[in-house]
Amino acid sequence: MCLVLQLSFLTFSVRISVGIIIPMEENTTMQSVREKLSEAIEKTLGKLGIEAPGFSLEHPQDETYGDFSTNAAFLAGKKLGKPPLHLAEELKENFPSLDFISDVSVAKPGFLNFRVKSEVVASELLDILRLQEKYGSNSKGKGKKWLLEHTSPNPNKAMHIGHLRNNVIGMALAKIWEFSGIKVTLDCIDNNRGIAIAKLMWGFLQFARKTPAGTATIDSWFSHQDDWHTPESEGMRPDRFVDDLYVKGEKDFSENEESAKAVRKIVVDWEAHDKKVWALWEHVLKYSYEGQSRTLARLMSRWDKVWHEHEHYEKGKEFVERGLREGIFRKLEDGAVLTDLESKYGIADTILMKSDGTALYITQDLALTELKHDAFDAGKMFWLIGPEQSLAMRQMFAACDQLGINRYDDCIHLSYGRMNIKGQGKMSSRLGNVIYIDDLIDLAKEEIMKRMDDSQFSKEEAESIAEKVAVGAVKYSILKVGRTMNMEFDIESSIAFEGNSGPYIQYTCVRTQSLLKKLEEEVDFKKIVIPDSLNIEEESLLRYLYRFGETVLESTESYSPHFVCTYLHELSKRYNALYNEHMILREPDEKMRHFRILLTAATGQILRNGLTVLNIEVPERM
């Protein structure tokens, strides 16, 4: 038997030889199959006068059971008090014969399993090849506008793996959401003022002088700026230059009372807009931004809007005043302002303004949240921030809710688990076990260069490939873990290029592309010819491809990219099994050869789409 499926671009529908027409405007073949199957179960239940609301339609763990499985008999059994196995049998007997189903079966406790005809599943290949980079996307999020704050590194530090987890998850989520039709805006907060920045300025002033002589003043720096080092003159990356000076400034601050006084004076003078202090401030921040943006560029990070703290930090107090006038907050005896959240939200109360009338972090956040609301009018606002901020976030959301800035339920704290260093626990500069992002990528790059075949690539090409593979390895190692899980970060496994890793998937994708490049015959990618019989390798790959879209949705809804990672790994394994067991281009049987070529093209497309939504690049060769 040989079935030919023809794709008509005029009607955008797949005509399946047995006669059913599946519309393609919205759905792919298998999406339609799922819907029709669901309807048929519904109808059969109705015919028997049985109710099973919310029955599932999932993929059995063991593929020998079929492609889809429902628990309808269990749910119905519960209502009727009948054994589910019986009801499953009854459902099966009354199940209509569907053109796209080859087998309906009942299994042990009461599952009803369905097998879809190979030729129908195969027509999904045409959808993949037609939709190309759009395959797997959906329009569930159409009309939604979401705002996500991610990766807000303080400008007194070089970015480390804590920031990495934030960035990598944030960017992947944004791309996955966009793939689901959501309009996503990305922003961050630049905490560019306050005592920490003053310490950095102090550190620069005292410890970056080319020839140290006594205590340097801002005046002396202002008039003799050439006497101070630059990252270039020190041969350092700008962010590391800043990081180093901040540590020195902080140390001096805590050990030396005179220095501490001077640092506090910097804060006061900065707030008074002292010209020279602002010049120094802008000078040191320039280095921070330069360094951090290099790192972020390597990661292909994106912000649509950067909020600078100095532009709005004073506005928060107005909200506190308003809250007091409206009786939402109350003033304590010493003048500090307290929230009233315990009774209304069941959240511990917090101080909104210090007794001396100065602002706190949360004070500024009230103003910032309103700015965000006014600027983007997002249906949901997300903050991708570590779990230790959980309480502070909820307090802020609730206060915003009371002030009418934003609804409590529309504010979501997306927390992510801690990054511990395997075997060493918490990462801290005090323990000297901070892992910087650039160092990590460079290390991965070195390892990858070592294992590359030098004769195959020019130096530039090898360099470019190694960068993509290194960044892919590092990103994937973080993304494959569930968002909320605490991670034991291990450098070695994060730069691994074997097994469940980014490079493994990149390699598989490259493998499909290189095969297609070698193609010397004409192959019609708009037509499917099913071979007389399929091997287990083709079957299991074929019946897995179409699940990509479902996986994207799963990640969208759970706010966790790791489902996509797991899927891509499994897909790659299935393709590699086929590749190793059978010849693709050299297969003598034409039908089989062409079918495997289509499988190759489809797999390559999905791997590419999957890596793209994970914000991971695919090299041309590797």
Added chain:
RNA sequence: GUCCCCGUAGCUCAAUGGAUAGAGCAACAGCCUUCUAAGCUGUGGGCUGCGCGUUCGAUUCGCGCCGGGGACACCA
């Protein structure tokens, strides 16, 4: 003390309340004169921290313990 997160193979991690709990690494045994071996095939490895409950069915939900981490009013 209160609240939140976590506990699954030696290690790192998966598993919309479903079927025999799965991967990767590590260990062991194999596969390159054929499309890229960053690959493939096979073997061993588990009272899912403990107990009780809900359910036809619990790694998943509820309660109570044990263990790890974090947060708890004028830090950011």
